Amino acid sequence: MAEDAPTAASSAAPPAPGPPASAPPKPSGEKHVFWIVLVLAVIGALIGYLVYTRGKKPPVKALPPITISTTNAVKGNMDETVPAIATVVPVYTAMVSPRVDGQLIKVNFTEGQMVTTNDLLAEIDPGPYQAMLTEAEGQLARDKALLAGAKIDLGRYQQAFGKSVGTNIEHAISKMQVDDQEALVHQDEGTVKYDEGQVANAKVQLAYCFIHAPIAGRAGLRLVDPGNVVHAANSNAIVIIAQLQPITVVFTVGEQHLPAIQRQLKAGHKMRVVAYNKDNTELLATGTFLTMDNLIDIGTGTIRIKAMFDNKDLSLFPNQFVNAKLIVDTLSNVTLIPTVAIQRNPQGAFVYVVTNQEVTLTNQSGTVVTNQTVVAMRNITVGVTDADTTAVEGVEPDEALVTDNYNKLGDGMRVNVRPQGGEGQKGSAPGGKKKGAKKDKAQEDPS
Numbered sequence: 001m002a003e004d005a006p007t008a009a010s011s012a013a014p015p016a017p018g019p020p021a022s023a024p025p026k027p028s029g030e031k032h033v034f035w036i037v038l039v040l041a042v043i044g045a046l047i048g049y050l051v052y053t054r055g056k057k058p059p060v061k062a063l064p065p066i067t068i069s070t071t072n073a074v075k076g077n078m079d080e081t082v083p084a085i086a087t088v089v090p091v092y093t094a095m096v097s098p099r100v101d102g103q104l105i106k107v108n109f110t111e112g113q114m115v116t117t118n119d120l121l122a123e124i125d126p127g128p129y130q131a132m133l134t135e136a137e138g139q140l141a142r143d144k145a146l147l148a149g150a151k152i153d154l155g156r157y158q159q160a161f162g163k164s165v166g167t168n169i170e171h172a173i174s175k176m177q178v179d180d181q182e183a184l185v186h187q188d189e190g191t192v193k194y195d196e197g198q199v200a201n202a203k204v205q206l207a208y209c210f211i212h213a214p215i216a217g218r219a220g221l222r223l224v225d226p227g228n229v230v231h232a233a234n235s236n237a238i239v240i241i242a243q244l245q246p247i248t249v250v251f252t253v254g255e256q257h258l259p260a261i262q263r264q265l266k267a268g269h270k271m272r273v274v275a276y277n278k279d280n281t282e283l284l285a286t287g288t289f290l291t292m293d294n295l296i297d298i299g300t301g302t303i304r305i306k307a308m309f310d311n312k313d314l315s316l317f318p319n320q321f322v323n324a325k326l327i328v329d330t331l332s333n334v335t336l337i338p339t340v341a342i343q344r345n346p347q348g349a350f351v352y353v354v355t356n357q358e359v360t361l362t363n364q365s366g367t368v369v370t371n372q373t374v375v376a377m378r379n380i381t382v383g384v385t386d387a388d389t390t391a392v393e394g395v396e397p398d399e400a401l402v403t404d405n406y407n408k409l410g411d412g413m414r415v416n417v418r419p420q421g422g423e424g425q426k427g428s429a430p431g432g433k434k435k436g437a438k439k440d441k442a443q444e445d446p447s
Contacts (some may be wrong), residue, residue, distance in 0.1 A: 001071055065414035070354055070400040071338055078331040078391045080260075080384050086212070086251030086275065086324035088316045089306075090244065092215045096121060099208040099231040100129065104238070104268040107226050109219050115144035115241060119213040124230065127210040131266060133202035138262035154181045177257035215245040242318045247311045249275055249287065251324045252302040260328045261292070261305075273307035275316065276323040279388065284315045284322060331384060334391040341401040342390060350379045350411055351395060352402035354417065375402055 098104075101125040109121045160172040213219075220240040222231060230238070249412050253261075271289040276282060287309035296303045306328065309316055316322070341351050354376040380394035395401070398416070402409065409415070 020388075048097070057143050065416045066405055066408050067410070067416045067418055068352075068354075068375070068405050069403045069418045071341065071403050073392075073395045073397050073401060075333060075397045076336050078334050078336060078384055079327045079332060079386055079391070080329040081325040081327050082257050083411040084200050084251035084253055084262075084305075084324050085324070086307075086322050088275075088318055088400075089248050089250050090217070090318040090324060091246060091248055092217070092243040092316045093318075094214045094216070094217075094241045095312060096211060096239050096241060097232075097235070097237045098124060098211065099230045099232050100124060100205055101127075101229070102128065103229050104207065104224055104226050107222060109222075111219065111221050115213045115219050116216045117213055120210060121213055121219070122211040124209040124211070124306055126206055128204040129202065129209055132207050133199065136195065136198040136202040140192065140199050142190060143191045143276075147185065147192050148187045150188045154178075154185050157181045168288060172219075172428065197321065201268045211238065213241060215241055215243055217241045242354075244314055244316075244318070246317050246379045247309050247313050247318070248290065249273065249307045249316070249322065249324055250301070250304060252297070252304050255296050255301050257326075257328070258303060261289075261326070264328060274310075274325050274327070275309065276325070278321055278323070280323045285309045285311060285313075289326065301436045308431045325386075331391060333392065333397055334383065335397060336389050336393055337384055337401055338403060339388050339390045342380070342405055343404050344394070349382050349392075349413050350377050351392075352376070352406070352435050353378050353395070354400040354402060354415065361366060370414065373417060374412055374414050375409055401432055 055371050103123050104122060105440065106123040107121070108123070109115060109119070115121070157173055161301045163172045220242070220243065221237055223236060224238045230236075261271070273289055275284045275287070277284055287307045290306045290308040292306070293304040307324070307326075337351070342349050343351065353376055354373060356373055374384045378394060382390045383391035383393065385391075402415075
């Protein structure tokens, strides 16, 4: 019984505790969600930081003003011109050629010399032609003597024919003899007439040995030297003479200008023509409209015009190319600006006008309102242009216009005006030097 008690007690006691069991693992999906939420939180925080920092804009630094040159618009008169490339043409050009054959024995002019009409230029050996003249004069004297003898015989025959012989009234000579002698007299008269022509021809040939200037002008280079034999049939000239005073300028204009030209001609106005050098920088001479051709060139749609110039200072030279301007009309009391000041964009022509106005500037110290010199774009209407000067509408007289540094400018930008006469100064009154016309082509379309 005693042994049974512990057995029962032992059987009733709970078993000894084993090692602790581990916790069940968490599912993998929960781990991914955690990391996704963490990444999203970081991205959100970064975006918020960027939004916050971008909201605080840094202070805007004011751009430095641009240095410019200016000129003022003026009121004045403007010539309405028709430009053209022209050629200087002498009124007369003479190729002095020999008219008889012979040896050139003397040249009496200097190359480039100014000669007048009938100046002796050259001499051809006159010996053969003097001999021909002497021969012709001798033949004339001989035939005149024969004519005189024939006339004496005719008078005798006529006297003898008038006498009667006997009662039968017979003549001393026959009528046939009288008629034959009269015919001989007429024949000798014709021979004398022919001889007189031969003498005149010989005198002309002798005179051709002495070559005179047919016109006044400048002699060119000598084309034949003394000692050479020249021929009348040869087309080579001894010298060419070109008249220089006055002289003409010939150019062509488009047919669209013809109505305006005809109106001036019908009104009796004498239109002026000015000639500039090849570079269009120097005025050479001023002349007047002379005439125009009677036909329009159907191939080019142009008509030729000739102008007359006194050319007192010999500034125009034959066959010289010049820039001619036909002044058709004059516009009065218009606004004039330099052509170089005009700029263009797709909307049309405009200028930069310099003004003083209040400008708001923001810097590190804050916002400041100050009175500054700025430029303003202003659209204009372009009228007549004459080289470096243009008539426009949309600008008032005495307004200051920008004449350089266009590529750096914009509407409302601050500027510093370069002092008058400073280096690179282009601002000058309209109608100044022609250099502005060259720059206009390069700056006309900044795009």
